[in-house]
Amino acid sequence: MIGIRAKPLLIIVALSALVMCMAATGEETADDQEQGADEPIEEERYTPAKDPEDEQLVFLDLERERIRRETDALNSLRKDVQQDIEELRQLQQQVETRLNELDRKQDERFSELAGIYNKMDSVEVTRILAEMDQPTSIEVLSRMKPASVAEILAAMEPEKAARWSKKLIDRQSK
DSSP, X not given: OHHHHHHHHHHHHHHHHHHHHHHXXXXXXXXXHHHHHSSOOXXXXXXXXXXXXXXXXXXXXXXXXXXXXXXXXXXXXXXXXXXXXXXXXXXXXHHHHHHHHHHHHHHHHHHHHHXXXXXXXXXXXXXXXXXXXXXXXXXXXXXXXXXXXXXXXXXXXXXXXXXXHHHHHHHHXX
């Protein structure tokens, strides 16, 4: 179950990192490229001034304007990234809520099954558990009454009973 929970978080972290890297390197996403495809490319043209001091002022004004545009673009990207992160956090919360709900339902099902097996003959339960996968069998056994578990383990082959007993101890110590 831990692996299932970690996957959405890993995906969210990876997507966040990708978006931030793209913003930091100035890469455009496909959406940004499509939006900019219709806009004409604005070129700055440098025309030398007659006075060297005026020429420096013109150059500085052009640089200031270029920096302002880049700053605006970066701020816009930052805002987009923050919105994406917020959406990913909301999605993560939804996934965690759903996983918790599924865990609760699965716990209920295991408890119901253990209750049913507690009422059955131990030899029959032993046969049924032998056909299940081991993790499921151990989960069910861990929820059963100790007296029922003792009867079931006694009805098993000694090697198998020993392995399952070890698994039950390991599970209870977690």
